[in-house]
Amino acid sequence: MSAGWRLGYSHGDAGAFHSGDPAAQRSATFHTVDRPTLVLGSAQPVTDVDQRVAGALGVDVVRRRSGVGAVLLWPGEFVWLDLVLPAGDPLWLDDVGHAMQWVGDLWRAALADLGVAGHVHRGALVANDWSRQVCFAGTGTGEVLHGAAKLAGVSQRRTRSWARFQSMCHLRWRPEIVAALVAPPRPPAAVLAPAVHVMAVEPEALQSALIRHLP
Numbered sequence: 001m002s003a004g005w006r007l008g009y010s011h012g013d014a015g016a017f018h019s020g021d022p023a024a025q026r027s028a029t030f031h032t033v034d035r036p037t038l039v040l041g042s043a044q045p046v047t048d049v050d051q052r053v054a055g056a057l058g059v060d061v062v063r064r065r066s067g068v069g070a071v072l073l074w075p076g077e078f079v080w081l082d083l084v085l086p087a088g089d090p091l092w093l094d095d096v097g098h099a100m101q102w103v104g105d106l107w108r109a110a111l112a113d114l115g116v117a118g119h120v121h122r123g124a125l126v127a128n129d130w131s132r133q134v135c136f137a138g139t140g141t142g143e144v145l146h147g148a149a150k151l152a153g154v155s156q157r158r159t160r161s162w163a164r165f166q167s168m169c170h171l172r173w174r175p176e177i178v179a180a181l182v183a184p185p186r187p188p189a190a191v192l193a194p195a196v197h198v199m200a201v202e203p204e205a206l207q208s209a210l211i212r213h214l215p
Contacts, residue, residue, distance in 0.1 A: 005127045010082075014073055015062030016041055017082075024162040028214060030207055031080045032074045035060055038181055041067040041135065042157070048133050050183045059181065066166055067155030069135035072178050073168075079206050080168040087161055091215060095125070100142030102165050102215060103165045106212040107152040110209035114201045118144040118151045127156040134178055136170070137187070137195050144169075149197035166205050169206075175197050 010017055014037045019040035037060045038049065048062070048070065054061050059072075065181055080206050083103060092104070093099040104120035119142050131138025136150050144152040152169040174209040199206075 001061040007211065008198050013060075013062075014064075015060070016129045018064040021159075022082075022084045022162060022164055025084065025088065026089065027082075027084045029082040029084075031082055033075055035075065036063055036120060037073045037175040038066050039071045039073060041069050041155075044068065044070060044132070045115075050174055050181055050186070051197070053177060053180050057177065057180075058176075064155070064166065065166065067135055069131055069133050069137065069197060070178075070181070071153070071168070072174060072179075072181070074172065074174060076203075077172040078168050078170050079203050079208075079210075081210055082167070083165040083167065085163045085165075088164075092163065096156065096158070099158075100140070100156055100165060102142075103154050104142040104144050104152070106210065106213050106215065107149065107167060109171070109213040110206060111144065111151060111199070113212070114199070114205060116146070116151065116199050116201065118146050118197075120144055130182075130192065132181050133215070134187065134195075136173075136191060142146045146197040149194060151199065165202075168196055170196050180213050 006027040010031040011036050017031050040063045042065050086171050108118050108120050121139050126139040135176050142154045154167045157164045173196040176189040179189040
């Protein structure tokens, strides 16, 4: 159920959506984009991106204020849920790592409703050669996996007043485009391909399941 949550739907520029600070109240917002966009992590250098390839493919490059590696947003091919908690909320945890696990539990339950089995990673960050450049190449606490492949990614930004959790899954994974957007030396697409488990679900059905399981 969604009692106590302010539900919202947003569409347009991912950079503009990321740049604003949310209100310090419980909210759950689904965001979609109007054009292909590569979203860099908060401290990720822009030199990680092959700007020539991005321009040729018509991919905007913007930045979020959370996370490490880049995420490719292709219109109609992902579900992105932005969650905000005010400080002092019953779901709030001071431990930054453990604080994301309830988000993973939410996604796991919603995906189970749609017949997709997953488990929440509750250990430390699992990095590899490409996770600094590509978010979905590594695994963080609270993220949801199917075997070793990622189902849903989670990142976090917090202030004294609120915590913001940005979570998403791919409905289609484009490893060849993600690899091409990384500045040389770039990862082989074949290395990135198994990093993501793609779900054959309708985005509206997944959104509804996520809303049903909001704690």
